Amino acid sequence: EELALKLGTTKDNINKWIQRDKVPEKWTLKIRHLERQDNSNTTEMITINLYEDIQASAGYGNLNSDIVPTKMQFDKNFLVQFFNITRFDNLDIIRVIGDSMLPLINDGEYIIVERTHSAKSGDTVIANIQGDLYVKRLKRVPYEDKIILESYNKEYPPINIDTPEKLDDLKIIGIVKSKIKLY
Numbered sequence: 417e418e419l420a421l422k423l424g425t426t427k428d429n430i431n432k433w434i435q436r437d438k439v440p441e442k443w444t445l446k447i448r449h450l451e452r453q454d455n456s457n458t459t460e461m462i463t464i465n466l467y468e469d470i471q472a473s474a475g476y477g478n479l480n481s482d483i484v485p486t487k488m489q490f491d492k493n494f495l496v497q498f499f500n501i502t503r504f505d506n507l508d509i510i511r512v513i514g515d516s517m518l519p520l521i522n523d524g525e526y527i528i529v530e531r532t533h534s535a536k537s538g539d540t541v542i543a544n545i546q547g548d549l550y551v552k553r554l555k556r557v558p559y560e561d562k563i564i565l566e567s568y569n570k571e572y573p574p575i576n577i578d579t580p581e582k583l584d585d586l587k588i589i590g591i592v593k594s595k596i597k598l599y
Contacts, residue, residue, distance in 0.1 A: 422450055460492040464507040464528065471513045472527075472542050472549035499528060499594035506531035508590065510542070516567040517551050525598055527551070529590040541565075542589040545582075550575070551592065 420427045423446055433439045439447070465485035485508070495501040508529045512521050520540070521527060535541045537556040542549060543565055552565035552575065561583060565575040577586050 419447075423447070461489045462492050462495060462504045462507070464488050464490055464509055466509045468511070470510045470549070472510055472551045501528065501593055503530060506590075507593075509596070512551055512595075516569050516572045518569045520568045521551060521592075521595055522598070526596040527592050528594045528596070530593050531590040533588050535588050535591050540592040542592065544587040544589050545575070545577075546585050549589070554588070 417427055420430050423430075423443060425443070433443070464487075466488050467483060467485050469483050488509070492504065495504070501507070508531060509526050510529060511524065511526050513523060515523050517540075529542055535554050537554060539554050541552060541554045543552055543554070544550075550565060552567060555564040555566055555574075556562075557564065561578070561580070563577040563583070563586065565577065567574070577583055
């Protein structure tokens with residue numbers, strides 16, 4: 417009854433949609449509009465750290481624990497709808513410098529990173545190797561103690577992490593969850 421009142425239709429119409437297991441497109445749009453209105457009334461804000469002085473790319477940037485981030489507030493629904501973010505803890509924004517990840521990530525764009533030390537093969541990660549930060553696609557080699565960090569831009573050779581020393585030097589900082597496209 418409440419839905420029928422909000423939509424401006426009858427309870428019988430809604431029951432017909434349920435029986436047919438199909439809502440007419442006109443009403444689907446109205447329902448989505450109502451959902452957006454309801455969600456906007458219950459806004460939950462998420463804090464994301466913006467690190468303006470940390471940059472990641474092929475051989476650029478370093479991680480400095482003394483850097484204090486700028487705290488930015490985002491509407492949770494905005495993050496879900498436009499950036500496909502579903503986990504909201506441990507999020508950072510950093511800038512990418514260089515063209516090693518073209519066409520996926522352009523020089524100067526910002527990325528949203530979920531801080532985590534675990535990543536699976538195929539994830540785009542922020543990797544720290546002896547203080548240098550890299551944005552790369554992680555590839556684990558099955559049945560070997562070997563990791564390959566790949567660029568999307570084929571002009572850049574992969575970074576092979578294939579010795580115990582190199583594996584010890586590799587620190588996964590986080591997984592790239594989305595980017596903020598600049599115009």
